[in-house]
Amino acid sequence: MGGRGSGRQATNCGKDVTEESTPLDIRKLARSGLLLPGRSFSWQWTVGDRQVSGITIRVAVQSVQLCYQRRSSGESIDQLVHLQSTPCQFGGARQWFTCPTCGKRVAVLYARGKYFTCRTCCSLGYASQKEGLGDRSSRQANKIQKRLGRAAGILHDEGGKPKGMHWPRYLRFKAEHDRLVQIGLQDMGRKLGLIQKLLDQ
Structure with missing residues (x-):
């Protein structure tokens, strides 16, 4: 059974990455x-x-x-x-x-x-193989924002439907984007909590 840090991310943590x-x-x-x-x-x-x-x-x-x-x-x-x-x-x-x-x-x-x-x-x-769940979710959310014509960043103000995009497609993008943002924010909160614990020691 895999615990924290197990799985695909751990198998590549010792490798150099193609981007470098x-x-x-x-x-x-x-x-x-x-x-x-x-x-x-x-x-x-x-x-x-x-x-x-x-x-x-x-x-x-x-x-x-x-x-x-x-x-x-x-x-x-x-x-x-x-x-x-x-x-x-x-x-x-x-x-x-x-x-x-x-x-x-x-x-x-x-x-x-x-x-x-x-x-x-x-x-x-690949650098993406070293990403945690929160980082990967934030990166994927940024890709959706780019397709919607918005600036990157999960905390960026939300825009409306791009001109010419059909509503069903836009709503699918928005639902997936919102799901990924929630994962990214939860991971960010977890990391901030760990940092606070270290500061309180």
Whole structure:
């Protein structure tokens, strides 16, 4: 039987998360029109206006060559990554990376250690997997508020039905939003109570 802190959240608490790693997303490369055989280009990761990392990518017919230098050791790496493609429903094809370690078809590779590999091989989790129930509910409530054209924040003033949205759909969104807000507020109250107990000790 699971107690407090058991379940899915606890299984990932020791993992680094994808949001804190260096992702190479083939969908972004494809949307930018860069996956043309024979092409060579640079790809950078930035934080704000500051570049934090970069690689050179050389494109072949069914593979890409990732060329980069490790910051920790200065070692130059040339990594071959094979590509796969699957047909799209309305024509064309979608490109995928083949994970160099496990061979799985993936859209994103991550730089963890010496080489780029998939999320599973990097032992990476998602930030959402570390969320508690209250945080997850607040995030989901914010998503609904965005769909309703409102500013984020569970304590933000409530707005009305967006123009053009049918009433049944709006009422479904509102009911789900209100349910999630109640969960978020209850969790917030619980946390504040724990903090108060610590302060009273």
